[in-house]
Amino acid sequence: MKKGFIALLTLVVLSSCQEQTKIGFVDNSKLINDYQKKKDIEAKFQVEIDAFNRKVDSIGQSFQTLAAQMQEKDPQMVQKSSQDQYQALAQQYQRFQQQFQMEEQQIQKKSQSQIDTLIKDIRSFVKDYGQKNGYSFILGSNEAGSVMYGKDSQDLTKDILEALNAEKKKD
Numbered sequence: 001m002k003k004g005f006i007a008l009l010t011l012v013v014l015s016s017c018q019e020q021t022k023i024g025f026v027d028n029s030k031l032i033n034d035y036q037k038k039k040d041i042e043a044k045f046q047v048e049i050d051a052f053n054r055k056v057d058s059i060g061q062s063f064q065t066l067a068a069q070m071q072e073k074d075p076q077m078v079q080k081s082s083q084d085q086y087q088a089l090a091q092q093y094q095r096f097q098q099q100f101q102m103e104e105q106q107i108q109k110k111s112q113s114q115i116d117t118l119i120k121d122i123r124s125f126v127k128d129y130g131q132k133n134g135y136s137f138i139l140g141s142n143e144a145g146s147v148m149y150g151k152d153s154q155d156l157t158k159d160i161l162e163a164l165n166a167e168k169k170k171d
Contacts, residue, residue, distance in 0.1 A: 021136045022136050024135055052107065059096055138156060
């Protein structure tokens, strides 16, 4: 009886000493896409992209108008001066297109840089959240299937997203 009690007591002590592993997961794409800071970045760049597109369209229409006027003056482009003017116009338009491509790449590069920084910030926030709330692991689910199933009670996406957006409002 005494040995049984000691064995039972030993089991209770050992089981109470074991640390509980607390695991949660987040939906990566939902966390990133629903984060207000990302929406703000996208909105800012959409304004920039719209302005860029208007500029490109406006200059393109100007070139089309000039080309049409040249065509009216000399329909067959038989005069050497007409051909030279049209070629000069085409070269100028090509330079503008190259400039537009460079500007577009710069916009994309700035946007991607800010999104990359945002993702790093989210990862850091999730790490801090996990440490503060006693999680051993917070896994990320994605299309590739790193978390193929998880109990809804272990899905931290909503909680972390609310905390992220609350922190963003403080900024």
